[in-house]
Amino acid sequence: MINVESLTKTYGPRTVLNGVSVAFEKGQVVSLIGPSGGGKSTLLRCLNGLEEFHGGAITIGRDVLKPGGAAVNKKALASIRQRVGMVFQTWNLFPHRTALGNVIEGPVHVKGLAVAEATARAEALLERVGLSHRKAAYPGEMSGGEQQRVAIARALAMEPEALLLDEPTSALDPERVGEVLDVLTGLAKDGLTMMVVTHEMRFAREVSHRTLVLHGGQIIEDGPPAEVIDNPKHERTRAFLGLTRRD
Amino acid sequence: MYPACPKALASRAVRRGQALAVLVALAALFVALGACGSRPTPPSGGAGLARVRAAHKLRWGADIQGGEPYVWEDSEHGGRRVGFEVDLANAIARELGVEAEFVQNDWSALVPSLERGTFDVILNGFEVTPSRVGRVRFTRPYYCFAARLMARRSDSAVQPTVGWMRGRRVGTLANSFSFEYLRAAQAEIVPYEGVEEPYIDLAQGRSDAVLLDDIIAARYGEPRQDLRVVGDVADGYYAVAARNEEPDLQAAVDGALARVIASGELERILSRAGIMNERQRRLMTWSESDQRRMLGTQDTRQRLNGTHVMLFLRGARTTLWVSTLAMCLAIPLGLLLAVIRLYGPKPLAKLAGLYIEVYRGTPVLLQLYVLYYGLADVVKLNAPAAAILGLGMNYAAYEAEVYRAGIQAVPKGQTEAALSLGMSLPLALRRVVLPQAFRLALPSVTNDFIALLKDSSLVSVITVVELTKQMTITAVDVRSWVLPGAMCAALYFAMSYPLSIVARRLEEKMARA
Ligand SMILES: Nc1ncnc2c1ncn2[C@@H]1O[C@H](COP(=O)(O)OP(=O)(O)O)[C@@H](O)[C@H]1O
Ligand SMILES: [Mg+2]
Numbered sequence: 001m002i003n004v005e006s007l008t009k010t011y012g013p014r015t016v017l018n019g020v021s022v023a024f025e026k027g028q029v030v031s032l033i034g035p036s037g038g039g040k041s042t043l044l045r046c047l048n049g050l051e052e053f054h055g056g057a058i059t060i061g062r063d064v065l066k067p068g069g070a071a072v073n074k075k076a077l078a079s080i081r082q083r084v085g086m087v088f089q090t091w092n093l094f095p096h097r098t099a100l101g102n103v104i105e106g107p108v109h110v111k112g113l114a115v116a117e118a119t120a121r122a123e124a125l126l127e128r129v130g131l132s133h134r135k136a137a138y139p140g141e142m143s144g145g146e147q148q149r150v151a152i153a154r155a156l157a158m159e160p161e162a163l164l165l166d167e168p169t170s171a172l173d174p175e176r177v178g179e180v181l182d183v184l185t186g187l188a189k190d191g192l193t194m195m196v197v198t199h200e201m202r203f204a205r206e207v208s209h210r211t212l213v214l215h216g217g218q219i220i221e222d223g224p225p226a227e228v229i230d231n232p233k234h235e236r237t238r239a240f241l242g243l244t245r246r247d
Numbered sequence: 248m249y250p251a252c253p254k255a256l257a258s259r260a261v262r263r264g265q266a267l268a269v270l271v272a273l274a275a276l277f278v279a280l281g282a283c284g285s286r287p288t289p290p291s292g293g294a295g296l297a298r299v300r301a302a303h304k305l306r307w308g309a310d311i312q313g314g315e316p317y318v319w320e321d322s323e324h325g326g327r328r329v330g331f332e333v334d335l336a337n338a339i340a341r342e343l344g345v346e347a348e349f350v351q352n353d354w355s356a357l358v359p360s361l362e363r364g365t366f367d368v369i370l371n372g373f374e375v376t377p378s379r380v381g382r383v384r385f386t387r388p389y390y391c392f393a394a395r396l397m398a399r400r401s402d403s404a405v406q407p408t409v410g411w412m413r414g415r416r417v418g419t420l421a422n423s424f425s426f427e428y429l430r431a432a433q434a435e436i437v438p439y440e441g442v443e444e445p446y447i448d449l450a451q452g453r454s455d456a457v458l459l460d461d462i463i464a465a466r467y468g469e470p471r472q473d474l475r476v477v478g479d480v481a482d483g484y485y486a487v488a489a490r491n492e493e494p495d496l497q498a499a500v501d502g503a504l505a506r507v508i509a510s511g512e513l514e515r516i517l518s519r520a521g522i523m524n525e526r527q528r529r530l531m532t533w534s535e536s537d538q539r540r541m542l543g544t545q546d547t548r549q550r551l552n553g554t555h556v557m558l559f560l561r562g563a564r565t566t567l568w569v570s571t572l573a574m575c576l577a578i579p580l581g582l583l584l585a586v587i588r589l590y591g592p593k594p595l596a597k598l599a600g601l602y603i604e605v606y607r608g609t610p611v612l613l614q615l616y617v618l619y620y621g622l623a624d625v626v627k628l629n630a631p632a633a634a635i636l637g638l639g640m641n642y643a644a645y646e647a648e649v650y651r652a653g654i655q656a657v658p659k660g661q662t663e664a665a666l667s668l669g670m671s672l673p674l675a676l677r678r679v680v681l682p683q684a685f686r687l688a689l690p691s692v693t694n695d696f697i698a699l700l701k702d703s704s705l706v707s708v709i710t711v712v713e714l715t716k717q718m719t720i721t722a723v724d725v726r727s728w729v730l731p732g733a734m735c736a737a738l739y740f741a742m743s744y745p746l747s748i749v750a751r752r753l754e755e756k757m758a759r760a
Contacts, residue, residue: 050663082669092664096682106668109678151664158668 001026001061001193002047002162008055009042009217016042017053018217024162024195029188031204031225032197034214035240040197043214044164047195048086049077060084061161082110085155087165091147093139099126099150100135106158118157125153129183145176149183162193170199181207201241205229213237295489295496299367305340305347305500307487308361309371310354314442315466316520317372318349331520335389336370338512339487342503355421355440355719358382359728361490368500369488372460374424376483380542382726384491386501387533388484388541389513391526394425395464396477398456399449405456407478418445418454421716422723424483425458437630437710438720443467444620448710450474451623453630462522482526484541508533549724551731559731562717563738569634569713570703574696576639581646586676588647589654599647606644612705614641619709634706642699649691653684690757693750697743714738 002024009017016039024030032040045051047058052069059065061083063076070077093102103122107113113121126132129149139147148168155163168184169177181203188194188207198204204211204225211228213221213236220234232238299305309318309332318330328349340347350366357369361383374392375385396417398405405411412434419425421438429436437454439445445457446468457468461479468474487504489497507513508530517523529537549555588599606614618640619633628636657680665675704715712720718735722728 048667050666078669078671081667086664086667088660088664090660092658092660094661094664094679094683096686105678106670109674110669154668 003059004043004047004056005059006056007043007046007053007058009039009046009051009053016217017046019056020214020217020219021056022212022219022222024193026161026193027191028210029192029194029196029208031208031211032195032214033199033201033204033211033240035236038214039217040214041166044086044166044195044197048084048164049073049080050086082158083161085158085160085163087148087151087155087163087168089167089171091139091144091151091171093147093151093154095139098136098138099131099142099146099153102139102150103154103157106154110158122153122157125156126150128156128186129153130179143176144172145179148172148180152180152183152187156187162195163187165194165196165198167197167199201229213240215240295367295493296499297495299343299345299496299499303345305336305343305345305368306350306366307336307347307368307370308350308352308357308366309369310357311351312441313354313372316462316522331516331522332370332372334516334519335507335513338507338516339370339500339503342506343499358488361488367489367496372462372485373488374460374483375486375541376422376424376427377543378422378427378723378726379488382491383488384494384497385486385488385542386497386504387508387538388486388530389504389508390462390485390517390522391529392460392462392483392485393479393526394428394458394481394483395461395468395479396456396458397446397449397464397468397474398477399452400473400475402455405477407480409480412456412458415456416454418448418457418710419459420445422720423459424481425460428481429458438707438712438716439710440708446471446474447620447623451627453623453627486541505533551721551725551734555721555724555731556734558717558721559714559734559738562712562714563742565711566700566703566714566739567742569631569638569706569711570696570700572635573638573642573703574699576635577642577646577695577699578692580639580643582650582681584643584647585650585654586681589651590672590676603644603647606641607648611638611641611702612708615705615709630706630710633709634703634711637709638699638703638706642695645695646692649688649695650684652691653686653688654680656687657683687757690750690754693746693753697746697750700743700746701739 004020004022007017007020008015020039020043032043034040042051046053046065047060049065049070052067054067057064057066060080063079065073065076065080094105097105100119100122103125104115104118107118107121108115123132123135126135129152131146131149131153134142134146134150137146139150142150152163152168165184169180172180177200181200184194184196184203185207196203196208208225211221211223211225212219213228213232213234215234215236221228221232221237228237229241232241311318311320311328313319316330317332318328320326321329333349336347336349352360352365354371357371357373358379360366361369369383373379375388379385396405396407409432412429412432415434416437417429417434418437418439419429420442421440426436426438437445437448442459442463445454445459448454449457449468450471450473456477457464458480459468460483464476469476487500489500513530514523514527517527584599584603588596588603591599615633615637618637619628619630661679661683662675665679666672670678703713707713707716714735718731721731725731
């Protein structure tokens with residue numbers, strides 16, 4: 001359902017994505033791992049149109065993104081962003097709205113849903129991420145783990161066909177990581193298409209169906225998690241995983 | 248001096264402007280609060296003459312901006328100070344055996360400056376009016392002027408009578424002889440700070456007539472083709488004024504002036520200035536009883552009374568609604584400018600930037616002048632509308648910068664989160680960025696509103712009588728700045744203090760969030 005074709009992206013003289021080609025199927029949970037600076041965030045942000053790129057193409061369903069940014073892709077961007085959700089490392093909740101307000105924002109103002117209906121759905125979503133009791137709280141009053149779960153509910157409220165998550169747990173206190181991973185595990189079980197950048201190898205191995213290793217702007221490994229993580233082909237992957245295991 | 252150049256007008260108005268009046272008011276407040284309202288008084292009988300002799304200088308206060316033919320800088324002769332009053336001051340000083348020294352002083356503040364000792368005497372078209380008699384000591388007059396009524400040529404109904412003036416909009420200089428005359432006639436006075444603006448407004452139809460000294464009318468009113476002289480309604484005098492406590496100096500200057508008149512020198516000076524006429528003959532035969540008649544018998548000094556308080560409250564109301572409406576304009580306009588500057592297409596963004604720079608880089612007084620007088624041929628705004636529009640457009644530039652800072656302080660992740668929900672950029676701005684930016688900007692906006700309350704005193708240059716203007720008018724009536732100044736300051740404080748509490752609360756709230 002998502003098809004990336006020789007995607008290239010540069011920052012000045014530095015090439016950040018160097019001909020990335022990959023296809024994702026519906027219902028698949030993909031874990032994206034690799035060393036810091038490898039281009040994982042950039043790839044995710046390109047998929048959501050938050051970043052423009054310089055070569056290649058991204059096809060999501062019937063929408064195609066081409067190099068040239070918002071000016072060229074206006075229509076495709078509007079459609080893609082409604083169909084692909086994004087969860088950020090630092091959650092980025094709207095601080096001037098309650099948990100519930102954050103979740104209904106998209107449905108009401110983008111989809112034009114009636115407030116009552118959006119609220120009913122938002123309450124169900126907050127229930128699903130275990131935060132019914134916090135619906136009236138403002139982001140400033142919630143822990144990081146709670147905020148990230150609200151952010152997931154906010155993305156789900158748009159009923160996305162796929163969810164992109166960029167290190168959803170790495171800004172959290174260690175004891176808060178579990179509650180977010182539990183939510184993601186549940187979503188995976190329900191068959192949601194997800195692409196998760198993560199350093200949680202247990203999560204990658206146990207929950208995802210497929211693991212990609214991005215290094216130096218290229219995909220150097222692509223396969224079932226057990227294979228990639230336990231038996232990496234590439235020297236660089238081994239080095240990276242060795243580092244990860246030690247901490 | 249002629250024709251009207253907004254810049255020259257504005258700079259004159261800056262000098263004559265209200266900034267000084269506010270300062271004086273504050274100083275007055277301190278005096279009033281200090282309970283001991285005592286003023287440093289020179290020993291009675293006066294040491295004025297001795298001081299002048301010792302310094303070998305007669306310092307005379309005047310405003311160069313009063314222009315021809317009083318005192319002005321002659322641009323054709325390297326900016327030399329000239330005028331019939333320069334000649335007269337030199338002649339008087341010579342008679343006293345000293346040198347004359349010119350001291351530049353804002354015209355509207357000549358009396359307070361005289362009292363605090365900035366110079367020895369006032370000599371600058373300073374009319375003998377009931378409210379000045381008693382505040383200062385006048386010598387015999389050196390010029391007899393007529394208060395001249397002018398109207399539009401097309402307006403044949405105007406009569407040079409008290410009956411006609413009653414209830415009519417008549418322009419004049421604030422606190423002048425004509426001003427007091429019009430007040431007694433119960434006209435609706437339009438008070439100005441400069442001598443050209445009343446005639447500009449009259450020609451524009453913003454007033455029904457202008458009443459000013461014939462010298463002024465001859466220079467600034469009569470050359471206008473669209474205006475006509477209706478008639479002279481009263482005689483008045485220019486005289487030299489000394490401090491109340493210095494009768495000796497007043498007597499000495501009076502004697503010197505008498506000799507200058509007797510020798511025929513005054514006539515020569517007036518003739519050279521082209522302002523000699525039959526009316527001046529009476530100066531040659533001036534007697535004690537003429538002097539008594541000129542000064543009047545009854546003291547018209549008023550106590551600060553209920554009417555003044557009502558006028559003050561009305562002034563405060565004007566200040567408040569002009570400021571509030573100006574802010575109501577500045578906030579949305581500033582928001583628009585900030586958004587265009589940050590997100591608009593390049594040419595528009597540049598234009599918004601230019602607007603902001605021009606409005607922040609030029610004095611608001613000049614902007615008010617241009618809007619009200621400069622553009623009068625294009626858009627004929629009435630004074631309150633011009634005041635609100637002028638202040639609002641000026642403050643919009645400042646608000647725009649406040650909002651820009653606010654918008655830029657909202658983390659980029661907020662916009663990205665909004666976009667990733669499928670929002671368009673305008674929607675993301677409206678729902679996510681601007682509400683947060685507005686919160687960040689709110690303390691600054693409140694502070695700007697307080698500043699605007701005080702800046703609104705500038706609109707008196709375009710004839711809006713607000714609080715500060717009311718104070719300067721009342722100060723003349725009661726012969727003192729102390730009480731009116733204290734009242735004016737108290738009213739400003741009553742308006743701005745609640746706002747500053749609000750601002751502080753908001754800031755604290757922001758700091759906690
Ligand atoms: N805005 C930017 N300007 C310049 N370089 C950037 C910018 N954002 C990311 N990069 C560079 O792009 C490379 C890939 O970054 P990123 O996608 O964030 O990697 P990862 O998420 O895998 O750690 C890094 O070398 C980073 O320094
Ligand atoms: Mg990253």
